[in-house]
Amino acid sequence: MSGIDKSMSLAGEPPKALNGGQKASVLTGMVGLGIMVLQLFNLHFGNNTLWLSISLLLILLGVAWFSYASYEHKQEGIKNDGVWFKSISSRGILGWMTGITLTGFYIVLYFYPEYLGLVQDGDNRGLIALFDPLSKALSGNPASQWFVYGTLYTLAILAFGIKFMWKYRHSSYQRIRTLSVMFFQTAFAFIIPEIMARLNGDLPYYDLKNMWPLNYYNFERYRVNGFIEAGDIGLAMLIFGVLSIFVISPILTYRFGKRWYCSWVCGCGGLAETVGDPFRHLSDKSKFAWKVERWVVHSVVVFVTLMTTAVIYSYLGNDSSKYWLTKTSFLVGVAVILTAVFAWAMLFKRDQLQKDAQYGAIGYFVIIAVFLGMHFFSGEGNIFLFKSSTLRTSYSFLIGSIFSGVIGTGFYPIFGSRVWCRFGCPMAAILGFQQRLFSKFRITTNGGQCISCGNCSTYCEMGIDVRAYAQKGENIVRSSCVGCGICSAVCPRGVLKLENGPQEGRINSKDVLLGNDVDLMELVNKK
Amino acid sequence: MQHIVIIGNGISGVTLARHIRKLSDKNITIISAESEYFFSRTALMYVYMGHMKFEHTQPYENHFWKKNRIGLVHGYVKQVNAKNKNVLLSDGKTITYDSLVIATGSKPNKFGWPGQDLEGVQGLYSKQDLEKLEQNAPNKDQCKRAVIVGGGLIGIEMAEMLRSRDIPVTFLVRETSFWNGVLPKGESAMINEHIKEHHIDLRLDTNLKEILPDENGRAKAVVTDKGETIKCDVVGLTAGVTPNIDFLKDSGIELGKGVKVDRLLETNIKDIYAIGDCAEQQEPIGNRRPVEAVWYTGRMMGEALAQTLCGNPMEYNPGHWFNSAKFLDIEYQTYGWVFSERTKKDYESHFHWRHPKEKISITIAFHKETNLFLGINNFGIRLRHELFDRWLNEKRTIQYVLEHFKDANFDPELYDTYEDDIISKYNADFNQNIRPKNKSWKRILNLH
Numbered sequence: 001m002s003g004i005d006k007s008m009s010l011a012g013e014p015p016k017a018l019n020g021g022q023k024a025s026v027l028t029g030m031v032g033l034g035i036m037v038l039q040l041f042n043l044h045f046g047n048n049t050l051w052l053s054i055s056l057l058l059i060l061l062g063v064a065w066f067s068y069a070s071y072e073h074k075q076e077g078i079k080n081d082g083v084w085f086k087s088i089s090s091r092g093i094l095g096w097m098t099g100i101t102l103t104g105f106y107i108v109l110y111f112y113p114e115y116l117g118l119v120q121d122g123d124n125r126g127l128i129a130l131f132d133p134l135s136k137a138l139s140g141n142p143a144s145q146w147f148v149y150g151t152l153y154t155l156a157i158l159a160f161g162i163k164f165m166w167k168y169r170h171s172s173y174q175r176i177r178t179l180s181v182m183f184f185q186t187a188f189a190f191i192i193p194e195i196m197a198r199l200n201g202d203l204p205y206y207d208l209k210n211m212w213p214l215n216y217y218n219f220e221r222y223r224v225n226g227f228i229e230a231g232d233i234g235l236a237m238l239i240f241g242v243l244s245i246f247v248i249s250p251i252l253t254y255r256f257g258k259r260w261y262c263s264w265v266c267g268c269g270g271l272a273e274t275v276g277d278p279f280r281h282l283s284d285k286s287k288f289a290w291k292v293e294r295w296v297v298h299s300v301v302v303f304v305t306l307m308t309t310a311v312i313y314s315y316l317g318n319d320s321s322k323y324w325l326t327k328t329s330f331l332v333g334v335a336v337i338l339t340a341v342f343a344w345a346m347l348f349k350r351d352q353l354q355k356d357a358q359y360g361a362i363g364y365f366v367i368i369a370v371f372l373g374m375h376f377f378s379g380e381g382n383i384f385l386f387k388s389s390t391l392r393t394s395y396s397f398l399i400g401s402i403f404s405g406v407i408g409t410g411f412y413p414i415f416g417s418r419v420w421c422r423f424g425c426p427m428a429a430i431l432g433f434q435q436r437l438f439s440k441f442r443i444t445t446n447g448g449q450c451i452s453c454g455n456c457s458t459y460c461e462m463g464i465d466v467r468a469y470a471q472k473g474e475n476i477v478r479s480s481c482v483g484c485g486i487c488s489a490v491c492p493r494g495v496l497k498l499e500n501g502p503q504e505g506r507i508n509s510k511d512v513l514l515g516n517d518v519d520l521m522e523l524v525n526k527k
Numbered sequence: 528m529q530h531i532v533i534i535g536n537g538i539s540g541v542t543l544a545r546h547i548r549k550l551s552d553k554n555i556t557i558i559s560a561e562s563e564y565f566f567s568r569t570a571l572m573y574v575y576m577g578h579m580k581f582e583h584t585q586p587y588e589n590h591f592w593k594k595n596r597i598g599l600v601h602g603y604v605k606q607v608n609a610k611n612k613n614v615l616l617s618d619g620k621t622i623t624y625d626s627l628v629i630a631t632g633s634k635p636n637k638f639g640w641p642g643q644d645l646e647g648v649q650g651l652y653s654k655q656d657l658e659k660l661e662q663n664a665p666n667k668d669q670c671k672r673a674v675i676v677g678g679g680l681i682g683i684e685m686a687e688m689l690r691s692r693d694i695p696v697t698f699l700v701r702e703t704s705f706w707n708g709v710l711p712k713g714e715s716a717m718i719n720e721h722i723k724e725h726h727i728d729l730r731l732d733t734n735l736k737e738i739l740p741d742e743n744g745r746a747k748a749v750v751t752d753k754g755e756t757i758k759c760d761v762v763g764l765t766a767g768v769t770p771n772i773d774f775l776k777d778s779g780i781e782l783g784k785g786v787k788v789d790r791l792l793e794t795n796i797k798d799i800y801a802i803g804d805c806a807e808q809q810e811p812i813g814n815r816r817p818v819e820a821v822w823y824t825g826r827m828m829g830e831a832l833a834q835t836l837c838g839n840p841m842e843y844n845p846g847h848w849f850n851s852a853k854f855l856d857i858e859y860q861t862y863g864w865v866f867s868e869r870t871k872k873d874y875e876s877h878f879h880w881r882h883p884k885e886k887i888s889i890t891i892a893f894h895k896e897t898n899l900f901l902g903i904n905n906f907g908i909r910l911r912h913e914l915f916d917r918w919l920n921e922k923r924t925i926q927y928v929l930e931h932f933k934d935a936n937f938d939p940e941l942y943d944t945y946e947d948d949i950i951s952k953y954n955a956d957f958n959q960n961i962r963p964k965n966k967s968w969k970r971i972l973n974l975h
């Protein structure tokens with residue numbers, strides 16, 4: 001047979017061509033984007049307000065129209081036809097090009113904002129100038145590269161959120177969850193901080209839904225001073241920042257699992273779930289990747305803990321009569337909290353930790369203990385071997401910029417949408433630790449109904465091999481699960497249900513599955 | 528060390544091997560012709576549709592087998608020599624065994640239609656069939672129409688596959704309504720509607736008479752028993768499957784439709800066993816068929832036989848029947864027995880509810896006199912296996928089941944629920960006054 005590509009792969013030729021509506025909508029969106037690109041090269045159109053509005057609206061319209069043209073004529077249901085055939089979503093040439101473009105954008109954004117048109121003293125130019133009117137309307141200040149980024153980020157979540165909702169229009173869990181990330185991004189990350197800045201100029205920029213260690217800089221000297229100088233409201237925000245990591249998030253994670261944050265509220269999660277959705281299946285499912293994930297992400301937690309401790313330590317005083325929190329009492333406090341968590345996990349939850357997790361925990365604990373202990377034996381300034389400011393800059397460069405931005409988002413089309421959340425995010429690791437050991441959340445496996453087809457594992461953005469549990473009739477209780485619910489949605493046999501229930505019976509390892517001989521099940525499954 | 532040889536690396540053979548390894552240190556060899564590693568046959572459709580790559584259908588990573596000391600031989604068994612306790616492969620090699628397990632699965636039925644072996648005519652069972660379909664129907668330009676013959680679960684999967692590439696599909700179904708030998712008429716009718724919604728040309732009550740060749744010996748059209756000729760490039764034969772046991776003809780192993788086994792899954796020859804699709808029970812178990820060609824039963828036979836082979840003789844004694852499938856976008860699950868009008872027992876009564884707009888419905892079968900709950904079919908709603916298994920064990924009535932129906936809901940959170948509608952329809956139909964109880968975790972998990 002001529003004309004047929006007999007390449008060894010089974011991947012064939014789906015209808016790859018776009019339909020008329022899709023073509024027109026792509027054009028629309030591209031015109032919107034084109035306006036920004038031209039602006040980037042300083043081709044001014046005049047009236048920034050007008051052109052910015054046109055550009056943003058065209059992009060939004062383009063994506064929404066594209067979604068409509070893609071899904072409107074189809075029955076409600078799972079829409080994964082051709083995912084592994086399309087160049088963009090199967091690491092094809094389009095995928096690589098998108099990845100490289102995104103990565104380039106992040107590098108410019110983080111390290112060379114002047115190319116975007118940022119001018120330190122004086123009027124912005126290029127792309128950033130285009131956003132000045134909007135920024136001035138919200139906060140009263142001219143735009144910065146971060147404002148441009150924030151606006152585009154929010155626009156992306158909104159536009160692709162609409163697409164996601166069309167795609168999953170049969171699933172109210174997915175629709176409501178997506179509305180939630182769209183809302184939190186727009187209100188909490190984008191509008192409220194800008195307005196707060198307008199109302200009270202002293203307040204540091206604060207996205208209230210971001211908590212330490214995601215905003216690892218939250219307790220730095222200039223911010224803490226800023227909060228305190230801003231008066232009661234600033235103080236309230238500072239207290240809120242502490243409460244959110246020590247009280248609010250543990251309670252919510254206990255009740256709902258870490259999904260309350262990672263796939264309902266978080267901005268990084270929001271982008272991954274919407275813009276990143278076409279790439280979710282590219283995550284690595286191998287056991288090896290899982291191992292790398294555990295070591296890397298927990299090392300980041302240790303890093304951020306040390307770094308934050310060092311940073312706070314560096315600006316505290318020694319004299320308790322001046323301020324109640326001194327260098328020493330702070331370190332003791334940190335040590336007590338860490339020891340308490342460590343002891344609790346080792347004493348009560350040991351049976352639920354794998355061997356290497358136990359070793360890892362012990363190792364990390366020793367490292368932190370040694371560093372803290374060194375305080376008492378060494379002089380000022382170098383308690384952590386490195387200067388706190390060195391730790392701080394290396395963290396913000398390595399983790400804050402390279403990992404979360406350049407690799408985390410730039411590489412969506414190559415490694416999938418949750419690389420950062422999985423390998424890098426210390427917040428996700430802390431919530432995950434709790435989800436694994438102290439939460440009501442689980443994914444229940446429906447008895448013996450699994451046919452091992454693999455849809456769930458393939459579409460798990462966190463690279464969890466969901467099938468490995470489901471085909472054994474076992475519930476999925478994994479620290480990395482962000483509760484996106486896609487495994488449950490794509491399962492063709494109704495095997496998986498995300499739910500919150502009693503902790504008793506949550507982890508249920510089984511050898512013989514429901515449906516077989518009752519005696520055999522008892523014989524084999526009894527411990 | 529005792530050597531156990533398993534022919535076939537499908538779900539039954541692989542489950543057996545895994546469980547033997549858990550229980551013992553015996554030598555295990557799996558011989559299989561189709562693929563080097565175990566893959567999930569049920570997922571073949573998703574590869575053609577582009578939802579997954581073939582490697583995703585493999586439930587274990589490639590290093591799994593070595594690590595668990597399960598030997599894999601990629602080859603075809605030509606002959607079983609029971610006297611010398613060995614098997615002969617088509618490449619001339621022989622492998623001796625102490626125990627032999629036949630787990631060779633099924634092959635598609637062909638009923639002697641004229642033209643059934645032409646180019647472009649194929650079934651959908653194996654990895655090779657998938658590759659063939661990729662050749663035969665790569666896109667809608669090279670395959671202008673496909674005709675699928677046989678309205679069962681594989682037929683509708685094949686129709687869905689082809690439709691995912693916009694290939695026009697004509698679906699010939701012998702029955703007067705889709706799968707109505709198994710489904711009660713309300714449900715069967717709902718699936719008919721849904722098939723048409725997907726722009727599949729459904730021809731009920733229509734049989735294939737012959738397949739016409741073109742000058743190159745490729746299928747070019749089918750002729751139906753209604754006298755109609757339908758032009759097409761591909762013909763899918765999906766009229767059921769039959770055990771894949773031809774190579775055993777002269778082995779002395781007793782064969783019927785499949786390999787005849789007793790309740791210990793042993794054949795007439797000592798130390799030779801059969802499990803999965805290819806095994807045929809001498810006596811059917813309960814309402815089950817003697818040959819059960821479904822995923823779950825293959826797995827359960829593997830679980831049971833592993834015990835026997837490891838010194839703890841255990842009969843194959845499956846619990847309550849359950850199954851599931853997906854008809855295009857409609858998920859289907861069943862627990863216990865619900866029979867169609869054609870096969871219904873005389874004591875069996877049905878309660879049926881269907882959503883006024885959506886394609887969602889349930890049918891509950893119960894005993895006319897005692898109200899004993901017999902089984903449920905649910906479409907577009909997910910239900911909890913564990914509870915129905917328990918209720919069947921506890922011999923609950925339909926009233927009890929409906930009263931606790933909220934416990935059984937397995938739909939994702941935040942979905943609309945239908946228990947109240949369902950129960951008020953039941954109350955109206957049967958003049959009852961049941962009130963649903965609220966969901967209780969205590970009951971669901973059987974906590975005290």
Ligand SMILES: Cc1cc2nc3c(=O)[nH]c(=O)nc-3n(C[C@H](O)[C@H](O)[C@H](O)COP(=O)(O)OP(=O)(O)OC[C@H]3O[C@@H](n4cnc5c(N)ncnc54)[C@H](O)[C@@H]3O)c2cc1C
Pocket residue numbers: 451534535536537538539540558559560561562568569570571572602603604605630631632633651652653681684771774802803804805819820821822823825851852
């Ligand atoms: C497309 C499709 C979809 C399905 N979907 C479902 C579903 O949703 N739910 C469900 O319950 N069931 C489903 N089934 C049925 C289910 O897949 C089978 O019941 C199950 O795979 C049978 O497993 P098995 O281990 O008995 O045999 P098989 O999976 O058939 O494995 C037998 C293996 O043995 C090999 N073999 C055969 N003869 C020899 C020989 N002489 N030498 C060497 N190797 C040999 C074969 O090549 C094959 O690889 C589906 C089947 C198909 C084809």
Ligand code: SF4
Pocket residue numbers: 459460461462463464466476480481482483484485486487488498
């Ligand atoms: S296991 Fe399921 S819910 Fe959890 S992250 Fe993976 S796909 Fe999402």
Ligand code: SF4
Pocket residue numbers: 449450451452453454455456457466467470471490491492493494495496
């Ligand atoms: S998608 Fe469902 S049936 Fe398929 S492997 Fe996962 S849990 Fe099992």
